[in-house]
Amino acid sequence: MKKLQLTLLATAIIGLSGCLDDGDDGAQGVRGQTGPQGESGLNSLIRQTQLAVGNANCPNGGVQIDSGLDTDGDGSLADSEVNETSYACQPGVTSVNSSELLTNLNNPWFVEAQQEIAEARTTWLQATSTSQTGNATTAQVTSYKTNSAAEKQALVDSLKGQAKNVILFVGDGMGVSTITSARILDGQMAGKDGEEHQLSFDKFPFAGLAKTYNVDAQTPDSAGTMTAMMSGLKTDVGVIGVDEDIVRGDCSTVTGNELATALELAELQGKSTGIISTARITHATPAATYAKSADRNWEDVSDMPTAAVDAGCKDIADQLVNFEAYLESRVADSDVDGIEVVFGGGRRHFLPRDAAFNSPDAVSSVEGDRTDNRDLTAEWMAQYPAGQYVYDQAGFDAINTETVERVFGLFNESHMQYEADRGNDIAGEPSIAEMTATAINILDNNEDGFFLMVESGRIDHAHHAGSAYGALTDTIALAEAVDVADKMTDDSDTLIIVTADHGHVFTIAGYPKRGNPILGKVVSVGSEEPATDADGMPYTTLGYTNGLGYRNLGDMVFDADASYAAAPDAGRKDLTDVNTESPGFHQESLVPLTSETHSGEDIGIFAKGPGAFLVTGTNEQNMVFHIMNFAGDLNK
Amino acid sequence: MKNKIVLSLILTFLLLCTIASKGLAEESQCSGAVTVASYKIYQPRLDKTEILELYRNKNTVAHYYPKNQITELYELNKAGQVKLTKYFNDHKRGIEYQPNDKLNNIRNLDWAQKYKLMGKNFLDNASQQIKQTNDCGDVIAYSITQDHNTFVATIDTAKDILTAFEITDEKGNLLEKWELQSTELATDSSVFLSQLNTYQTTDYADIGDDHTDPFLTKMVNLGFIEKSSSGFYHMDDKQQLHAVGEHSH
Ligand SMILES: [Zn+2]
Numbered sequence: 044m045k046k047l048q049l050t051l052l053a054t055a056i057i058g059l060s061g062c063l064d065d066g067d068d069g070a071q072g073v074r075g076q077t078g079p080q081g082e083s084g085l086n087s088l089i090r091q092t093q094l095a096v097g098n099a100n101c102p103n104g105g106v107q108i109d110s111g112l113d114t115d116g117d118g119s120l121a122d123s124e125v126n127e128t129s130y131a132c133q134p135g136v137t138s139v140n141s142s143e144l145l146t147n148l149n150n151p152w153f154v155e156a157q158q159e160i161a162e163a164r165t166t167w168l169q170a171t172s173t174s175q176t177g178n179a180t181t182a183q184v185t186s187y188k189t190n191s192a193a194e195k196q197a198l199v200d201s202l203k204g205q206a207k208n209v210i211l212f213v214g215d216g217m218g219v220s221t222i223t224s225a226r227i228l229d230g231q232m233a234g235k236d237g238e239e240h241q242l243s244f245d246k247f248p249f250a251g252l253a254k255t256y257n258v259d260a261q262t263p264d265s266a267g268t269m270t271a272m273m274s275g276l277k278t279d280v281g282v283i284g285v286d287e288d289i290v291r292g293d294c295s296t297v298t299g300n301e302l303a304t305a306l307e308l309a310e311l312q313g314k315s316t317g318i319i320s321t322a323r324i325t326h327a328t329p330a331a332t333y334a335k336s337a338d339r340n341w342e343d344v345s346d347m348p349t350a351a352v353d354a355g356c357k358d359i360a361d362q363l364v365n366f367e368a369y370l371e372s373r374v375a376d377s378d379v380d381g382i383e384v385v386f387g388g389g390r391r392h393f394l395p396r397d398a399a400f401n402s403p404d405a406v407s408s409v410e411g412d413r414t415d416n417r418d419l420t421a422e423w424m425a426q427y428p429a430g431q432y433v434y435d436q437a438g439f440d441a442i443n444t445e446t447v448e449r450v451f452g453l454f455n456e457s458h459m460q461y462e463a464d465r466g467n468d469i470a471g472e473p474s475i476a477e478m479t480a481t482a483i484n485i486l487d488n489n490e491d492g493f494f495l496m497v498e499s500g501r502i503d504h505a506h507h508a509g510s511a512y513g514a515l516t517d518t519i520a521l522a523e524a525v526d527v528a529d530k531m532t533d534d535s536d537t538l539i540i541v542t543a544d545h546g547h548v549f550t551i552a553g554y555p556k557r558g559n560p561i562l563g564k565v566v567s568v569g570s571e572e573p574a575t576d577a578d579g580m581p582y583t584t585l586g587y588t589n590g591l592g593y594r595n596l597g598d599m600v601f602d603a604d605a606s607y608a609a610a611p612d613a614g615r616k617d618l619t620d621v622n623t624e625s626p627g628f629h630q631e632s633l634v635p636l637t638s639e640t641h642s643g644e645d646i647g648i649f650a651k652g653p654g655a656f657l658v659t660g661t662n663e664q665n666m667v668f669h670i671m672n673f674a675g676d677l678n679k
Numbered sequence: 680m681k682n683k684i685v686l687s688l689i690l691t692f693l694l695l696c697t698i699a700s701k702g703l704a705e706e707s708q709c710s711g712a713v714t715v716a717s718y719k720i721y722q723p724r725l726d727k728t729e730i731l732e733l734y735r736n737k738n739t740v741a742h743y744y745p746k747n748q749i750t751e752l753y754e755l756n757k758a759g760q761v762k763l764t765k766y767f768n769d770h771k772r773g774i775e776y777q778p779n780d781k782l783n784n785i786r787n788l789d790w791a792q793k794y795k796l797m798g799k800n801f802l803d804n805a806s807q808q809i810k811q812t813n814d815c816g817d818v819i820a821y822s823i824t825q826d827h828n829t830f831v832a833t834i835d836t837a838k839d840i841l842t843a844f845e846i847t848d849e850k851g852n853l854l855e856k857w858e859l860q861s862t863e864l865a866t867d868s869s870v871f872l873s874q875l876n877t878y879q880t881t882d883y884a885d886i887g888d889d890h891t892d893p894f895l896t897k898m899v900n901l902g903f904i905e906k907s908s909s910g911f912y913h914m915d916d917k918q919q920l921h922a923v924g925e926h927s928h
Pocket residue numbers: 216503504507641887888
């Protein structure tokens with residue numbers, strides 16, 4: 044590499060002298076006898092021509108030197124006047140190494156990728172070396188040899204449990220196309236082309252794929268997929284923390300089919316635990332960390348059939364507030380201290396259906412939904428007198444993370460705001476990054492470590508509504524939270540996994556040129572005008588296979604709930620005069636449905652920290668639990 | 680934090696006292712705002728007649744369309760936001776929309792337009808003419824002529840109710856007419872509103888995640904049933920009069 048650059052430099056210097064030179068004057072004739080007057084002396088001339096690399100006479104380049112007499116006396120050496128040609132080839136290279144001539148080697152993409160390979164190898168060696176096999180930085184371990192079963196077990200044990208802390212980030216509905224386009228949008232907002240940009244977890248050293256199907260569904264939902272990730276096995280769509288022997292909606296089938304979760308195992312080990320969601324904290328994804336329910340919709344008692352209530356099944360909100368007691372009743376001789384950090388939305392499921400219990404920032408005239416007249420926020424405060432219940436930004440900001448024993452934050456009546464709307468909340472809501480930072484500051488007060496699950500729950504909702512803008516801005520907010528967590532923790536004792544539960548039917552299509560606005564219309568390579576389809580109409584890069592379809596709410600200044608609730612409007616629209624980059628633009632869809640759907644393709648798993656090296660290849664999604672379990676040695 | 684709450688409680692109390700004393704003074708002769716009303720909305724060119732029933736208390740208004748069995752419930756919260764829940768009465772189900780959901784264009788719903796049936800900007804910009812003076816308040820005609828059409832809304836301020844609304848073109852042809860038919864209905868406002876409160880509701884954001892609920896599945900596959908496209912005129916920031924039901928492309 045360096046050699047080639049030197050060679051080129053030398054060539055360039057030689058090239059400077061490669062112009063046409065006057066030769067020295069010819070020597071005067073020897074004085075002879077006086078005779079007839081001799082002819083005048085002729086000038087001899089030399090001509091130098093620079094030769095490019097690959098020249099037949101000088102394979103590495105060089106200079107061709109032609110010499111002769113200026114017979115016509117015009118001061119320059121014509122081809123016919125040349126009587127001798129010699130070559131001064133580039134020194135030092137006597138034979139051509141073909142690899143040195145490949146343009147790849149001099150290409151920055153190539154060089155950077157080569158460097159990445161070197162780093163990846165070092166990372167892998169570090170990740171799989173153990174304290175027993177020596178200094179991680181010098182480890183050359185590519186395989187382990189053991190002489191007995193006992194030795195092998197000891198080795199496995201030494202690799203196990205190196206993660207004191209485990210943080211699982213879940214982007215609900217954050218499929219691969221969502222990550223790609225969010226990365227491009229984030230890069231473009233920073234003034235770059237975008238494609239080359241990296242979100243925080245794009246930089247993680249390990250990644251793999253997960254197959255997301257549920258036991259009874261090709262395209263899954265959050266309940267079945269999060270149960271797989273938290274409990275280590277696949278189950279049916281729509282059920283929380285129970286195995287596939289469940290009958291959805293049938294309370295009587297719950298008993299005996301309840302599953303333990305990674306959060307519960309961490310709790311049983313005396314670690315601190317936390318859950319964060321930008322959706323309702325009783326929504327499927329966070330619920331799968333703590334609840335067992337025959338139906339994801341049983342968020343509070345009013346959502347349950349009377350038969351289920353009478354049969355003794357508990358609603359999900361109740362299972363969160365009484366998590367400690369329920370876990371202790373399921374695990375003999377256990378004594379746990381309950382979840383330390385709960386941040387999310389969904390106050391309605393914790394309050395009675397009575398305006399007297401409204402929070403100061405209620406959006407409904409009666410905020411609570413519960414029909415059993417229980418105020419679960421009051422029950423939580425009675426249970427944990429040293430804990431702090433907060434419901435707005437001011438309360439959140441006032442949390443002293445070093446002294447508080449535990450916190451319960453419910454920042455919205457229903458889901459928390461989309462990141463794009465967050466400024467509109469009445470009492471203010473913390474961002475997902477702020478919640479993550481505060482949670483880690485509280486959880487890391489426990490020297491035995493912690494387990495934290497953080498869900499960005501509204502990427503999914505924005506996609507269902509057909510709004511790429513909403514999905515991408517929430518994905519970027521999640522990436523910021525991951526960055527915060529990564530910076531606040533140590534790679535040597537904290538495993539961070541970033542993944543999704545499932546994808547959406549969201550595509551990046553056409554042949555837009557490099558740096559083309561990701562929310563814009565396709566402009567082809569070498570063009571300045573939008574490309575057109577067979578009907579002569581421009582089209583966007585981003586689109587959906589199904590859903591509501593085209594909406595352009597971006598420039599509407601008046602209330603238009605009729606448009607909002609309008610029937611699906613699928614198919615092509617003339618977008619010539621439409622600003623598709625505005626927040627109110629909703630991408631076109633092919634199949635008309637009131638709500639866009641999940642997709643069935645694989646999703647990505649990104650990881651760093653102890654045990655992260657286990658994230659490779661294409662896996663069943665329930666493997667996520669086993670990676671966390673191995674790295675954290677949660678069920679020892 | 681605590682101080683803030685105490686302060687706002689005091690302010691709320693003072694405000695309530697003011698309203699109460701004012702209310703008391705008027706109560707002797709005046710009945711105050713009506714809580715139920717029904718309108719016949721007629722569009723002669725389309726030969727279309729629609730019934731709208733209005734149920735309201737201070738911070739809650741329901742617009743009920745008996746023909747389609749749809750109710751739109753609007754709730755005004757302390758921050759001045761208006762929250763919409765759309766009920767499908769014969770299914771006893773509702774869909775809730777979060778206020779200020781910009782992505783879905785739920786923002787700055789106009790409370791006057793829901794409560795008085797005429798938008799704030801319309802009322803602010805219309806010329807006013809007192810038609811009748813009563814002890815408890817006046818009957819005022821608000822009118823605007825725009826794009827060759829004339830819009831006239833008549834409001835009984837004592838009862839805080841729209842009593843008539845007409846749109847005519849420049850030749851005087853009637854385009855649309857609202858008639859207040861009754862301010863006494865079979866169902867009391869509080870009964871109607873509390874009945875709605877017992878119906879199961881689902882967040883608009885959540886309908887995509889449910890594949891087992893027959894009602895939601897039907898909605899996802901077939902789309903929402905539209906309410907009537909008539910009426911609900913108000914003025915936007917550009918001082919253009921719009922029918923709220925119309926599509927703006
Ligand atoms: Zn979903």
